Amino acid sequence: MASLVLMTALAPARVQPDLSFLLDHTSHVLRTRMAAALSEVGLTLRMHCVLVHAVEGERTQAQLAEIGDMDKTTMVATVDALEKAGYAERRQSSADRRARIIAVTEKGAEVASRSQVIVDRVHEEALGTLAADEREVLIHALNRLVTGHLQTPVEAPTPVRRARQQK
Known part of the structure; x- marks a missing residue:
């Protein structure tokens, strides 16, 4: 028991809330609910992610991977699954014959529309736990962070793992 008291006494005092934990935890739980x-x-x-961004316009697999923050292997597997389901297909770009785009099928556009309604519902449920003025402040503050100070990751001496992703 004495060692526990000593360890607690040596713990650094927190001056600020643990922003990393708050953002990571809410992001993880939101992703699990979304999944x-x-x-x-x-x-x-x-x-x-691939469907809703591909249906917006002609985009290559590389562009969609960038938007969805996916590596090449993950993107290929995702597009393979979309093709197998009949939601998308790889086609030659009309702008660059060397490039291949991901074209959304009619069936894929329908499911993308339904999935966007689901995503909007999950977001509304999460934000619905806040008062209207709190929602506005939260969204405004997060937008300021992602377009300002936290817009771009920085190089670190050792790679930083991304938050847990659903498979």
């Missing part, structure tokens, strides 16, 4: 909800239409988070 569960998207399973209603047979999509993963990554599949939804």
Whole structure:
């Protein structure tokens, strides 16, 4: 018992709330809720991301991987799954014959529309736990962070693992 008291006494005092924990935890839980909800239409988070961005316009697999923050292997597996489901197909770009784009099928556009309704519902449920003025402040503050100080990752001496992702 004495060692526990000593360890607690030596712990550094926190001056600020643990912002990393707060953002990581809420992000992780939101992703788990999103993944569960998207399973209603047979999509993963990554599949939804690729579909909704590919349906907006002609985009290459590399562009969609960048938008979804996916590595090449993950992107290929995601597009393979979308093709197998009949939601998307790889096609030659109309702008650059050397490039291949991900084209969303009619069936894929329908599921993308349904999945976006699900995503919007999950976001509304999360924000619904806050008062209207708190929602506005939270969204404004997060937007300021992602367009300002926390817009771009910095190089670190050792790689920083991304938050846990659903598979």
